[in-house]
Amino acid sequence: YQRRVRGFRFGFEGVERRGERTYLERAREKIKKFKVFVPMSTLLRLLLFLYFLSILQVLYYIFFQKSATGDFSQPSSTPPPLSSFASSNASLSRCSHKRKKSLVVFVVGAEESYDKLEQIVKQWGSKSFHFLFFFYSLPQNMTSIPFLIKSSMVVAPSQMKFFYFKRYLSPTLIKDFEYLIVVDSDAEMGLTSSSSHFDIMSYLSLIRGARAALSQPAIIPVGRASDHVESRAIRGSIIRWSSMVEGGPFFSVDSCYWTHLHNLIQWDLVTGYGVDRFWCIYMEKAAELSYACAIVDAYPIIHADTRSASGKIPNFNTKAFHEDDVYRERFEDLLELHDERYIYASARKRLNQLVWRSYSKLSRWFG
Numbered sequence: 001y002q003r004r005v006r007g008f009r010f011g012f013e014g015v016e017r018r019g020e021r022t023y024l025e026r027a028r029e030k031i032k033k034f035k036v037f038v039p040m041s042t043l044l045r046l047l048l049f050l051y052f053l054s055i056l057q058v059l060y061y062i063f064f065q066k067s068a069t070g071d072f073s074q075p076s077s078t079p080p081p082l083s084s085f086a087s088s089n090a091s092l093s094r095c096s097h098k099r100k101k102s103l104v105v106f107v108v109g110a111e112e113s114y115d116k117l118e119q120i121v122k123q124w125g126s127k128s129f130h131f132l133f134f135f136y137s138l139p140q141n142m143t144s145i146p147f148l149i150k151s152s153m154v155v156a157p158s159q160m161k162f163f164y165f166k167r168y169l170s171p172t173l174i175k176d177f178e179y180l181i182v183v184d185s186d187a188e189m190g191l192t193s194s195s196s197h198f199d200i201m202s203y204l205s206l207i208r209g210a211r212a213a214l215s216q217p218a219i220i221p222v223g224r225a226s227d228h229v230e231s232r233a234i235r236g237s238i239i240r241w242s243s244m245v246e247g248g249p250f251f252s253v254d255s256c257y258w259t260h261l262h263n264l265i266q267w268d269l270v271t272g273y274g275v276d277r278f279w280c281i282y283m284e285k286a287a288e289l290s291y292a293c294a295i296v297d298a299y300p301i302i303h304a305d306t307r308s309a310s311g312k313i314p315n316f317n318t319k320a321f322h323e324d325d326v327y328r329e330r331f332e333d334l335l336e337l338h339d340e341r342y343i344y345a346s347a348r349k350r351l352n353q354l355v356w357r358s359y360s361k362l363s364r365w366f367g
Contacts, residue, residue, distance in 0.1 A: 102179040102204070102252075104129045105169070107161040109136040113185035113306075114145060120189065121147040124200050130177070134164040158313065161248075163270035171259040179204065180253045187249035188302035203299045206239050207252065212294035213283050214261070216251040217301045226303065230295065237297035243338070245293045247276040249303045260286040266330070273320040274327030281338040282331075 104124065106117055121131055131151040138155050142148060154168055161184075174180050181200075183189075189198035198217065207215045218233035219226035226232050230244035245251055253261060260283050265275060280293035313319070328335055 100176065100178040101128055101130050102181055103132060103174065103177040104181045104183060105132045105134060105164075106183050106185065107134045107136075107164070108139075108185045109306075111139065114139075117185065118145075118147045120183075121151070126150065128201070129181075134161065134168070160270040160272065160313070162265055162272040162275070166262070166265045166267055166270075169258070169262070171262050174253075174255045174258040174262075177255050179207075180255060180258055182248075182251055182253075184249035186304040186306040188304050189250075198299050198301055203296055204252075206296055206298065207254075207294060210239055210294055211254075212239075213254045213257040213287065213289060213292045214245050214251065214280060215294040215296060216245045217299050218295050218297040219246075220300045220302050222302050233300040234297050239294055239296050239298065241291040242293045242295045243280055243341070245276060245280060245295070247272040250301055257283055257287055257292075264331075266327070269323045269326060271316070271320040271323050274324035277324075277327070278331060278334050278338040281341065282334055285334075285337070 108114075108117065117133075131147075133148065133151055133153045135153065135155045136159065137157050139145060139148070154164060156163060161182075165182075169180065203217065216231065218237075219231050220233050226246055228244045228246055230242045231246045234240070261279055263286075264279055264282050269275070283289065283292040
């Protein structure tokens with residue numbers, strides 16, 4: 001019994017000592033067997049090379065890939081401070097207009113929205129605004145709708161809103177106004193989650209001070225919210241430059257620049273899908289602006305998403321996605337320019353951060 005215990009003890013101690021003595025050797029043999037062993041010095045050199053290559057890409061982009069649209073080295077994720085907004089779009093001074101009325105265009109498809117539209121018309125008033133209504137279907141009992149009596153109206157059954165924009169909002173018409181404001185019938189501008197109503201005059205004051213060519217209120221994450229993260233409300237922000245302004249439920253255009261957007265909108269594409277993907281970069285290039293699009297977080301709205309138009313058109317999604325593809329094909333160069341400024345630049349920034357963090361960790365681990 002003692003010999004067994006002694007043998008077990010000696011055997012166990014021998015295995016333990018043998019394990020301590022050959023652990024690293026066995027680990028190295030296994031790594032070499034699967035051919036995945038890479039010297040740590042080689043890995044560090046590779047990370048340094050990738051980091052150096054990303055720096056060269058950014059430098060080349062800054063000094064050799066500038067165009068007439070301004071400095072593309074700064075992605076939208078790091079916008080300039082609010083104090084520099086007015087100075088960044090100095091070219092706007094070439095298109096100065098006296099304080100005029102603004103044209104408010106309502107795109108209406110559901111009769112249940114009439115009460116809301118009447119409230120908006122009364123609140124905003126006719127002193128500073130002229131109202132134009134685009135109806136997807138002919139309203140019933142038009143004479144019983146008081147706010148339509150003093151307003152202009154266009155009815156084109158079974159059409160989409162960009163059909164109206166291209167045909168009825170000519171640059172010659174819009175130049176007589178200060179701003180073109182497009183409001184869908186599912187834009188909720190009453191009480192928001194922040195318990196503050198949408199103040200149209202304050203909104204216009206902000207975009208006027210920023211000299212934003214194209215803008216929209218931020219979308220509160222209620223209901224449908226927004227399909228684009230750039231348009232969603234940011235808490236604590238007042239107004240910011242953006243790479244994206246969505247084609248609904250609310251956007252505003254400075255009348256000096258409506259000609260550019262009108263040229264971009266295609267006669268045969270009426271849903272609006274795809275055009276808002278790159279109309280910001282198009283306006284920056286065409287009008288020689290450093291920044292064109294802005295999001296106003298101070299006065300957000302809600303997108304109710306009633307689908308008063310798309311829900312009445314057969315195979316709307318198929319048509320919309322097809323038009324998106326057509327816009328991509330027709331403006332492929334413009335889409336590449338948008339991606340280069342706003343997507344690739346931001347991706348390179350994230351890559352630089354990832355490489356640097358990996359190098360820092362490896363340096364700490366292996367001295």
